[in-house]
Structure formats: structure tokens, C-alpha cells
Amino acid sequence: MPNEAIPLVDRKAVKYHIIAGFTFFYVSLFAGLLYALQLSRYYPFPGVELLSPGRIRMLHTNGVAYGFLFNLFIAAMHWIIPRLTGKPMLSRVLSHLIFWAWQGIVGATAVGLMTGHAQAIEWGETPVWIDPVVVVGAALLIVNSATPILKVAKRKLYVTLWYFSAMMVWLPLTYVMGNFVPQYFVPGAGGAAVTGLYIHDLVGLTVTPLGWGMMYYFVPVILKRPIWSHTLSLVGFWGLAFFYPLNGVHHFFWSPIPMYAQYGAVMSTIAVEIVVFTVIVNFFMTIRGQTDLLRSNIPLRWFYTGMIFYFTTCFQCAFHTTLTLQKIIHFSDWVPGHAHLVMLGVFGFWLIGMTEYLWPRLVGNEMYSRKLSVAAYWLSTGGLFVMFLDLLVAGVAQGYLWMNLAQWEKSIVLSMPFWHIRTFAGTGIVIGILLFGYNLWMTAKNPGTRTAESGPASGRKAADDNAEEAPSAASSQAS
């Protein structure tokens, strides 16, 4: 039982990480929009070194990954882990130290990238002098959040904690491998194989476990029923652990990396999709009979939209990972289309849904406007879906033009309308997320919306910590 004097959940840490995460999200979104304008030939700052589009692109990708996703994942860990273990994080002081350290890392990375200190590792463009600090930051985060899990280590753990605790081993291994081995020790094709492992492990062994861990927590809590099948949860976790890390080389097909490694990557990538299918089935069987909630409950709507996008990207991946389709779509706009669906459509949407769920509980007010929430959902989903289809078609067209030895310039001319559509669709996403942020802002500012049942902020806190019991391993085993 939690000590009454120290509340179980450090709400301040959760709130701060959400605010910081959304701040960096806006920076990243505008960076993305600027880069899209470069491709549409409307770049507003041509010839300005500190705002060079090449650097802006890295600000977009790294800002999303480290600024937005990781900040919100840390918020999720602060909310979920104490509730599942019944123990608080190791130290509040440490939590707040990690918060400021993390913002320092992301801020320094942004400055480093814009002043020309990038590292040539995809998803690891963080300047080399920040890499060791990131490792220390990650180590502190792990110490802080592993402590409550270690305290209940003798029990059978709930699914969420399988994902979270395995991630705590994978994250440091992945980061050290990817940022140091190809940078200092292994050149060329061998280095590329390691980079491929890094890129994919960061998605598959860090972001994905955090994301699914969250889903296994929030979905049963909102639906008030356990996950449909415990066996499928086990298949999902162990399948991910086994097959996901083997995918790495699929980022460099038809390169001088030995072919046996490339064939292995094809096989394991297809195997991942089978595992993904089991997880998706598990979640859709969990909501069966309650699908009307997708209309009324907005967090749930973001979650399940994300799952449909997850299934879409993974299904897509099973095909485009084949060496045959790679001939056409590799190096084309197909790939950014895929990446946007994964990073925004899946993990971004889940974290936005989580924010929609947590924010009223953190500030003690009901959401300011349901209309704004719905508008944010439709603008983001619509914008993303248009962007995804647009880049998909553009990618195939580019691939065929290249293969047919058309002049290179022809592929640019052909891409132009697609790039205009992308800018347009991206603007929709940006407006959607801006509305979402405005809604959060007004919710926090507006005490008038406090409802009778939620009561004052402190009352709500107490109610949450006790009444809203976390799903337990036992309840998920029931079926």
C-alpha cells in the first residue's frame, strides 16, 4: 500500500514531461513543415546557414524522437510503473533531475544540429559530444524506474512491465552500439549493418515496447475489462523480443552487406508481422462489444486508430521488405510515408491519446472543449492519411522512373505535385495538433469547467490513486 505521506505517482513529473514533450513536438512539426516547403520550392529562408533545410530535417526527426516521444514515454512510465507495482519511483529528486537533464540533452542536440555538429548516424544525429551524456541520462532513468519493478520481482509481472523492463536492458545496449561502434570502430558496410541494427532496435526495442506497454495498461483501464488473451500477450512479447532485433539489415538492402544477412532480415521482418497480427487480434477482441466507446471516448479513439495504423504499417512492411519490392521503393518517398505512419500515426497518436486521458486528471479540470478534441483528431488523422497515401504513390512513381532510366530531373518534376499535397496535408496535421495544445492550455487555465464529481484537484487525485485500480496479472490470466 502506498505511503499516505508520499503519493504514489509523481504528478508533477508526469505533467512537466507532457508540457516539455509538446513544446518539442511543436518545434519538430514546424521544422517538418519548413522542410516540406523546401521541397515545394517555397522555403522562406534560402541561403541562411543556421536555418539550412538539411539541418532543419534533422531537427524534425530528432525533435520528434527525443523531444516528443521520449518525454511523453517518460511521463507514461512515471504514471504507470508506480500504479502497477504499488511502489513509487526511486526518488523524486532524481525524477526532477532526469527531467531537466533530458530537456538539456534535447535542447543541446537542437543547437548542435543547427550549428553543424551533427553525427552521420540516422536517428543518432545527436552530436558526438552529447552521446555520453545521453547514456548517463538513460542510466539514471533506468535506475529510477527499475527500482519499483525490482521490489516486486518475485511476483509474476503484468504484461506492461515485461515490455518496460526488457526495454530498460535494450535501450542502453542499443544506444551504445549504434552511436559508438560505426562512429569509431567499424567503417563501411560492416558499420552499416550495425547502424541498421541500431535504427531498428531503437524503434523495435525501445519505442515499440514502451508503446505497447502503455496500451496494455490504458486500454484495460478505460474499458474496465482485462486483456482478452494472456497467451496472445505472451506470444506478442516474446515474438517481438526474438524477431524484432533481427530486422536491422533491412534498412540497407542490395548494399555491399553480405547477402546472407540481407536474406535473414527479410525472413525475420516477415516473421514480425505474424507476431504483430496476434497482438492486434488480442486488442480488437478486448474491445469487442464495446466499440461504441470509440465514438464517445476520445483517448480510446486515438489508441485504436493508432493500432489500425500499426497494423497497416506492419502489413506494408511485410511486402516492401522483400528484395523484389525494394528494387522499386528503396530510396523513394514510400519510405518517409511509412515512417510518418509509424512515428506519428502509431506512437504519436497513442501518446496524444494518453495526454487526452491524463491531462484532466493532472490539472483537475474536465477537458475544455470536446469539439476541439474531435477537430484535432480528424485534422491529424485526415492529414496523416492523405500524406501517407500521397507519399506511397509518389514513391512507386519515382521508383519506376529511376528504374526506367528517365532523366533524374524528371523524377523531381513528377514529384512536385505530390510534394505540394504533402505540404498541404502536413499543414492539416500541424493545425490539428495546435488545436489540441490550445485545448490543453485552456483546460489548465479554466477552473470554471471543474465538474462537481471531479471536485477540486486534490480530491480528484486521491480518487484516482485508489479507485482506478491497475489491471493485474491475475485478471488477465482469467481468460
Next chain:
Amino acid sequence: MEKLPTILLAAGVGCFALAGILSGYLPLAHLGKIKVKTVEELVTEPSYEFQDLAKRYPEQFKKYYGDANVENYRKALKLGRDTYIAEACWHCHSQYVRPVSNEDQRFGKVSYAEEYQNEMFLPHLFGTRRVGPDLIRESGKHGNDWHVAHFYDPTIVVPTSVMPKYSWFFDGDQPNQKGLAMIAYVQWLGSWATPEAIARAEAEGGQK
């Protein structure tokens, strides 16, 4: 399967290590048979293009590099590579020619493992997207003047280009240290892929 030690050891360490061995260590050991060259071993004389830059931009060249000798050439190549990374050129240009999709006809000889086994590809710059064309066979495809104009404003020579202007590679309209380095670097890419070098790489058991 649901207890912490199993998860940490089997999933955490075990699965990660298995993948590391199969798709990291194995190819790495395979490629490790090819000796990794230092820049000094790799670059033994200044290229024609580097010497040509010294003639075309004598004042700028003298100011930033002095003579067109091999030490200065190595210096320029390293700075060019670092600038290529800082500007994230590799996000829009790849550096490997694939054995499929007629790429050998468009760009030139298909990439082979040996050409990347040197310090200049630490880290590798294979790239991820081709908004612009592949550059690993770029050497000599365009003259130095073309590159000067192209970095200054790409649309001067390629009207449809979406590449940004790199005005900070120039003092006024003359290429500066970075500009000269970038041109030397881009003109170096693939200069080694002579028929003799390719035959030697294949004879030594390199990949197809």
C-alpha cells in the same frame, strides 16, 4: 516467462545478443577480412580536380590551402566529408549503387565492399533517401565550375533542382575553405573505382 529475471536475461540480453551476433557480428567478421585503410594509405596523390581548383581559384586556394599537395588534399577531403555530414547531405543523396533497377547504367559500377573499408567511411554514408542522385560515382561527372555554380545556387545549372543554396560555402562568389573542400570531396567519390581496382577486389574474394 512472466518473471523479471527471465525477461531481463532471455529477452533483454539474450535476444539482443543473438541478433547482434547474426546480423551484426557475422557480416562484420566476414568484411573484417578486408584491411581497413587509413586516409594516408588511401590517398597517395592530389587529384586532377584538386589541382584544377588551385588554378581556377588561385587566391582563395592559396589563402585556405596553400599548395595543391597531397597533405592539403587529405585535409580538404576530411573537411569535405565533415561538411557533408554537418549539412546532412546524406539525407538526400545515397552513396551506394545497387545491383538492381538499372542503377549501374545510370550511375556506374555497382558498389563493392572493399571500397568502403577505410577511414573516410567511418561512419559509413550509405544514405537513406534519394531526392538527388547517388554520389558514389560522382567523380569527374561534372567539372569544377559546374559544382561551384551548383553549390552557389543549384537552379543555375539544374533549373528543376530542389537542393538548397549553400551560400556559406562562398566568400562573395568565390568558394571558401568549405566550398573548395566540398568540391574536392564530391569529385573524389568513386575516383578509386578503376577497372584494375575492381578486378583486384573481385580476385581477392570481395562480393559480387
